[in-house]
Amino acid sequence: MTPTLREVAQLAGVSIKTVSNVINGYPHIRPATRERVESAIAELGYTPNLTARNLRAGRSGAITLALPDMGLAYFAELAAQVIETAESAGLIVQLEHTGGVRERELELLRSPRRQSSDGLIFSPLGMSQDDAGALNVPYPLVLLGERIFDGPTDHITMRNHDAARAATEHLLESGRRRIAIIGAHEGEVIGSAGLRFAGYRAALEGAGIAVDPALVGYTGLWHRANGAETMRALVETGVDFDAAFCLNDTLALGAMRALEELGRSVPDDVAVIGFDNLDEAQYSIPSLTTVEPGRGWIADTAVKALNARIDGSVSREERSRTLFAPYRIVERESTLAGRST
Amino acid sequence: MTPTLREVAQLAGVSIKTVSNVINGYPHIRPATRERVESAIAELGYTPNLTARNLRAGRSGAITLALPDMGLAYFAELAAQVIETAESAGLIVQLEHTGGVRERELELLRSPRRQSSDGLIFSPLGMSQDDAGALNVPYPLVLLGERIFDGPTDHITMRNHDAARAATEHLLESGRRRIAIIGAHEGEVIGSAGLRFAGYRAALEGAGIAVDPALVGYTGLWHRANGAETMRALVETGVDFDAAFCLNDTLALGAMRALEELGRSVPDDVAVIGFDNLDEAQYSIPSLTTVEPGRGWIADTAVKALNARIDGSVSREERSRTLFAPYRIVERESTLAGRST
DNA sequence: ACTCTCGCCTTCAACGTTGTAGCCTGATTG
DNA sequence: CAATCAGGCTACAACGTTGAAGGCGAGAGT
Known part of the structure; x- marks a missing residue:
């Protein structure tokens, strides 16, 4: 041929x-x-013929990026960044979906398909700390996110606790006192939900406010529909609140929609802050104040860290590192001066 | 090792x-x-070792998906579908960005990187009909979109003209008569913009209405900001209109935001219809009426068509086919009964 | 008893590359 | 003038796998 x-x-x-x-x-x-x-x-x-070359060289020139679902805006934007960075490093990106399902994640780590790329950038969602052992794989691996810590691999993440605290403090500074939280996970300690909840608690306690269980909205998934539903339920309990910290932007956009439907004004009645700084957040009505999680930095750093392990400039024996992305609060309309001003 | x-x-x-x-x-x-x-x-x-297996088999077990940019919701959702379908066919998906730039697209078609996958699903954006010759490549190729027709390859697309006509007719049926269009491309004949504009024109003429140039909003890119800006400019001209057909959802969401800012109510003052049925469209405020373009069908069909060429069940000699995805109008709040009801 | 068939296993070669070793030629050197 | 060396090329083997072909014994058929 x-x-x-x-x-x-x-x-x-x-x-x-x-x-x-x-x-x-x-x-x-x-x-x-x-x-x-x-x-x-x-x-x-x-x-x-690259296949022959790769067989000879013992390398494939490709890396795998494994994410829960590209349909989720956060991951789509992350993937876009990773592809750009990898491209400029001469690497091909293979994409895998895990659906956030633990079994598929464990399967992915062991799959022979791993042999067809030189390394893996992996954002687990279903696995938990107990599964950290499964990360002990014979190929270069970089971990993203906050499901698992102290694993045997390089880990790129952000300071979720601090960022969530800063987000909550941002609401406190604008005079809000009754701050709901949307997207909590019952009993979670690490993981985005757990860490961000802890940051929320820390901010409140720092301001001398106790966490009111009536203001904690639990929801497993972080889709728009969940945000809307949880907010609706919260309003229907009749509890008083003047702000909501939503654990990601998607929840926040759903929650804002529900507030609007129920006749509550954002930000006048309820200030809303999200987390992720999706492209979408700056175009919503009102535009959404949020936490910029350093996605570009994460993608860059992940590709570089993986590449360093692949080309041996960082050896297998060298200790794994945990790197934290810089974050910042992006202030927009959804938290503009409210009630108390 | x-x-x-x-x-x-x-x-x-x-x-x-x-x-x-x-x-x-x-x-x-x-x-x-x-x-x-x-x-x-x-x-x-x-x-x-998959590399060795592939060398032996003359196959790589991977396909490449080349898209303008994963950061664009339409493409992210398309990619998610392709990955799911490919996964269940046992194929790995390699993702490439073209940025919609003609030179990168042409380069992509020729790159030795193509050798590392068995075939390509390609959604061109920068190339035009004149470049159709470059599609004559020695590997299986499936084309998506509406930039190029009658190429030498299988082509999966949708009936843009008909769907746009149906969208416009949907507005006409609800009594709207002064229908603006947002996202037109000057002088374009094929391409999404050209075909959808033609459908708009056909619908209006079918209702005995001439296209009013004052109601045509041109914008090169189809991002939210462009939709907002074009809508703002349109309102500022002072021209009267009671509906807007936005050539994709992203434009529509931007346009709705601009209308809101300018004090025009959607749908009471202006009905808005989009195109693409992004996940986002059902959660916007108001929720967006749009055209569902059969993205799932497109992804499925593209993978299957490519796979058929790869495994030889459809031979190279067999004529290329153009397949049209089914579409439908998804009615939501942004076109509910307006002025004239 | 002799072939035939069939189950079970092995050897060989090949997929397309590239690293290692080495061969030949002509020029340089003491 | 033999020894040395560098330049320019080639032969071979190997990366890990699998199709093709074939060997060997045991049971079936004549």
């Missing part, structure tokens, strides 16, 4: 290895020979 | 080929032998 070195060699009247040498820039080749080879390559339209 | 067939064979005391046979389910193997091999595999944690 496609031509191989053998055919190019035959046409140019040289050995197969000489063609290989020309292609790989080996210096000691007579100009005349080089020229003959090059024109043979051009004539046949030869391109090297 | 990772064990190979050779080591498994040694441990099990059989030939390398027998191990291979066990793995590939060759029937004539004594249970005792099979068991020894299997326990050797388990003991060593052997997994087959």
Whole structure:
């Protein structure tokens, strides 16, 4: 089908290895020979077979990015960043979905498909700390997110606790006192929900306010519908509140929608802050104040860290590192001066 | 590093080929032998080397999906679908960004990286009909979208003209008569913008209404900001209109935001319809009436068509087909009964 | 008893590359 | 003038896998 070195060699009247040498820039080749080879390559339209090269080299030139679901805006934007960074490092990105399901995640780590790429950037969602052992894999692995800590691999994450605290403090500073939280997970300690909840609690306690269980909205999934539903339920309990910290933007957008439907004004009646700084957050009505989680930095750093393990510039023995992305609060309309001003 | 067939064979005391046979389910193997091999595999944690397998098979088990940008919701959702479908067909998906830039698209078609996957699903944006020749590539290719028609490859698209006509008619049926269009491209004939504009024109003319140039909002990019800006400009001209057909949902969401800011109510003053049925459209305020473009069908069909070319069940000689996805109007709040009811 | 068939397993070669070793030629050197 | 060396090329082996072909014994058929 496609031509191989053998055919190019035959046409140019040289050995197969000489063609290989020309292609790989080996210096000691007579100009005349080089020229003959090059024109043979051009004539046949030869391109090297990467599979063979990879087999020879023991490398594939590809990395795998495993995410819960590309349909979720946060992951889509993360993937876009990873692809850009990998592209400029000459790497191909293979994408896998886990659906956030523990079994699929464990399966993914063991799958023979891992052999077809040189390393994995993995954002677990279903696995928990107990599964950390499964991360002990024979290939380079970089972990994202906050499901698992102290694993045996490099880990890129953000300071969820601090960022959530800052987000809550932002609401407190604008005079809000009755701050609901949307998206909590019952009993979770680590994981985005657990850490962000702890940051929320810390901010409140720092301001001398106790966490009111009536203001804690639990919801397993973080989709728009869940945000809307949880907010609706909260309003229907009749409890008083003047702000909501939503554990991600998607929840926040759903919650804002529910508030609007129920006749509560954002930010006048209820200030809303999200988390993730999705592209969408700046175009919602009202635009959404949120936490920018350093997604670009995360993608860059993850690809670089993985690459360092792949090319051996950081060896397998070297201790795993945990790197924290810088965050910042992006202030928009949904938390503008409220009731108390 | 990772064990190979050779080591498994040694441990099990059989030939390398027998191990291979066990793995590939060759029937004539004594249970005792099979068991020894299997326990050797388990003991060593052997997994087959896919690169070698692929070299042998002349296949890579991967397909490439090339899209303008995963950061755009439409493409992210499309990619999610493609990944799901490919996964269940046992294929790995490699993702490439073109940025919608013609040169990167042409480069992508020729790149040696194509050799590392078995085929390409390609959604061009920068290339135009004149570049159709570049689609004559030596590997299986499936084209998406409406930039190029009558290319040499299978093509999955939708009936943009009909769907746009239906969308416009939906507005007409609710009594709207002054229908603006947002996102037109000057002089474009094919391409999403051109085809959808033609459908808009056809609907209006079918209702005995001429296209009013004052109601045509041009914008090159289809981002939220462009939708908002174009709508703002339209309102500022002072022209009268009671509906807007936005050529995609993102534009529509931006346009709705601008209308809201300018004190026009949706749908009471202006009905808005979009195109794409993004997940987001059902959660906006108001929720957005839109055209569901059959994204799931497109992803499924694209993977299947590509796979058919790859495994040879549809040969290279067989004529290329153009397949049209089914569409439908999804009615939501943004076009509910307006002025004239 | 002799072939035939069939089950079970092995050897060989090949997929397309590239690293290693080495061969030949002509120029340089003491 | 032999020894040395560098330049320019080639042959071979190997990366890990699997299809093709074939060997060997045991039971079936004649």
